[in-house]
């Protein structure tokens with residue numbers, strides 16, 4: 189069937205004409221498909237449903253690449269072609285095979301309404317399965333967004349199409365901040381509702397994104413493409429809209445929840461033109477945004493690539509550091525506020541790198557956390573520290589007594605296995621549990637407040653003591669402080685530094701100490717370097733102090749030799 193293009197000027201009633209045209213399309217024995225210039229399906233008739241299996245509501249209003257021209261099928265002849273005339277092409281059947289079709293293409297509408305329509309018929313019953321498209325409908329059931337497979341395929345398609353033009357493709361990866369904590373504290377139904385709402389907001393602000401998709405969990409993706417190299421700008425505009433949309437509270441069971449997100453952006457530059465690298469670069473950028481404390485945007489670039497390489501090299505050699513005994517512990521005394529009696533030691537890890545010398549934990553602990561290596565490394569630290577203290581105890585009253593403080597990372601308390609690990613180590617080394625204090629930073633606690641609480645309670649039952657480390661640097665949620673079964677609060681060095689310098693600093697430390705005491709916690713001041721600081725702390729009734737004033741962290745052997753420490757039991 190041939191349709192003549194109607195001359196808009198010749199019709200006195202264009203609306204009536206459009207309506208009649210639509211009626212005709214609906215009863216036409218040929219399949220009819222119309223796609224807007226933006227690639228969204230605008231018409232689809234019953235015969236088309238029969239021929240290709242897709243229901244009208246599944247295709248109309250959606251990008252054609254989500255259904256009829258899935259990634260892997262090649263580019264849509266209906267998109268960006270602007271061609272009229274007879275054409276053969278293939279479309280995807282809903283059941284996952286190709287259907288070869290032939291149709292007459294013609295331009296429909298004009299201006300913003302411009303699109304391309306085609307009456308088409310199936311050529312044969314071609315049933316070539318489309319690669320990897322066994323379940324034709326690749327959508328996330330919760331949010332209704334395309335899922336990661338569909339996104340990946342579409343990305344390959346877009347990358348292939350725009351090869352060579354740097355900056356013409358941008359991938360944005362969005363990850364919600366603190367979502368896990370909300371999921372754990374408010375329940376999974378609440379979490380699901382938030383995800384659905386985030387998906388709605390994404391759709392709302394998507395603009396001319398090629399595709400928005402759910403990557404999995406609380407991660408979402410958006411894909412941008414431009415003929416020129418301006419995809420980065422499009423991505424930036426989108427992120428701005430999305431961040432604005434995220435400032436609206438989420439309604440969860442009548443209460444308002446505020447959530448933020450971290451964004452990672454990757455562009456097809458720097459010789460990156462494979463879909464896989466674009467995705468992993470977007471991920472790396474997103475993790476970088478998280479590392480910066482969340483609620484921020486990072487774009488993958490040369491500096492980040494080098495940093496990533498450095499982290500990979502660190503991770504690589506860290507793998508063997510344990511086996512090669514390159515890791516060791518230094519100990520720093522914790523003293524009574526009198527500045528004389530040592531009550532315990534904090535175990536601090538050191539890495540004697542074969543080429544780089546002594547590597548700071550600030551550099552390799554984050555790498556160990558990210559790679560999961562912190563689990564075996566952390567277990568080693570615990571065992572080594574408990575052994576050392578047991579040895580000192582065995583030396584009798586002449587050796588250091590007291591307790592040992594071991595740092596645990598977020599990743600360690602995220603894993604309920606830690607409870608067994610601690611129990612086993614205590615029984616192997618024979619150290620009484622009350623001589624072990626586990627330190628957890630404030631930010632690690634807040635990261636995953638829900639499950640951390642359970643793990644801490646279980647640890648508490650074993651009889652070990654719990655300390656909150658670096659207090660004042662994290663979110664400082666005072667209500668959480670009350671909920672966790674803590675024994676000790678360590679005031680961060682940055683506050684101690686202010687003592688004797690500003691009266692504000694003194695007020696803060698004073699308030700923290702009072703609060704901690706009201707909650708029944710003992711207070712350790714970290715990073716005490718001057719006698720003046722010690723005196724102020726004493727006047728504020730701080731319980732213990734730790735810092736270079738008394739001793740730097742030193743190897744176990746030096747601890748006794750250099751300071752002749754007498755630890756109180």
Ligand code: C2E
Nearest residue numbers: 536537549550553569595596597715716717734735736741
């Ligand atoms: P942290 O637990 O807050 O340990 C205190 C840090 O402050 C130590 O740095 C210590 O050397 C330093 N310090 C102590 N007194 C003073 C002082 O008077 N002035 C100054 N400027 N610094 C002082 P270090 O040993 O480099 O450790 C850094 C961080 O690495 C630790 O902070 C802790 O969060 C982490 N860390 C260390 N060992 C382990 C470990 O075995 N496991 C885990 N997960 N983290 C560890």
Ligand code: MG
Nearest residue numbers: 534595627657
């Ligand atoms: Mg510590």
Ligand code: MG
Nearest residue numbers: 657658678714
């Ligand atoms: Mg600390």
